[in-house]
Amino acid sequence: MNDDIRRAFTPTGKLRAAINMGNPVLTGRDAAGAPRGVSIDLAREFPRRLGVECELVVLETAGESVEALAGERADIGFFAIDPKRGEQIAFTPPYVLIEGAYLVRNDSPLQANEEVDRAGHRVVVGKGSAYDLFLSRELKHAEIVRVALSQTVVREFMAQGAEVAAGVKQQLESDLSRTPGVRLLPGRFMVIRQAMGCARARGDAAAAHLSAFVEEMKASGFVAEALERHGVEGAAVAPPN
Incomplete structure (x- = not known):
């Protein structure tokens, strides 16, 4: 971690995480209507480790999430890995299959x-x-x-x-x-490989840092515990990259 990495992810001073509500495996809403799910847990843990504030940019579709990153309205997002999206987004290894x-x-x-x-x-x-x-x-x-x-x-x-x-x-x-x-x-x-991602314009060092975070979250049991906590069935933690 260094200040350059932190600045790459927080051009507005806080980390904006694009959340796609269209995938019920990864996101949902609690009784009060607030977003919940494994993606939400990861979205909050990453800026906590950066030592910055988290802002959830809640969207209804994956396409809107891609556009949010491309348009600099979000700093990270949660996506299925796809070569077309990869033209604009630097993907981490998958965290869920x-x-x-x-x-x-x-x-x-x-x-x-x-x-x-x-x-x-x-x-x-x-x-x-x-x-x-x-x-x-x-x-x-x-x-x-x-x-x-x-x-x-x-x-x-x-x-x-x-x-x-x-x-x-x-x-x-x-x-x-x-x-x-x-x-x-x-x-x-x-098989849909769900990953985190940031705009390629944020640089190779930022993308590598985000990838390392995902690998740690898998290895530590964070992702598995989140899936269990949210009652997710039929999805598997992706193997180590």
Whole structure:
């Protein structure tokens, strides 16, 4: 730690952490409506170690979080690692691994993830999400239908009569419990590697310091304890880098 590192992360005098509320595995709200979750715990621990004040910049989507860093409205953020985002963001190693899954109607002929990418299939995704970026590269025949919020993917999937909904497995499982007539396809179509990140313009030393912080938080048990404390199931602490 040195003053140059501290200044790189706090151009306004405090550390502004972009928080994406669109991922229920990492963020949520307590009874009073305040943000909570493993990302919130990390967002507060990092500036505590820097000896600076923390400001949460609460946003609804991953795309907004990326824009906040790119536009210098936030100093750090929490993202799924993706090469497109990596053009602007220096990612740490992942701290949590999450599965991406498909949801279909019970009467759908689809039985496996490999059957989704066919002409005539519409796959509903949250615009700008990690799985949107991934599927935009991977799907060659199916049509991608983008909706504003990841939380509304299944609702729009049902309303539009689409063939497939894609999302974070835990979010889809939650939707499954309150949406009759739907099921998950077995397995996963991707592993989402959740990391912290800062704008590349903040410099290599700042990015390395943030990466070292994430590695320490994994090794010390901080991330595992946060997942347990917040009742997160189905997500795993990422292995050491």
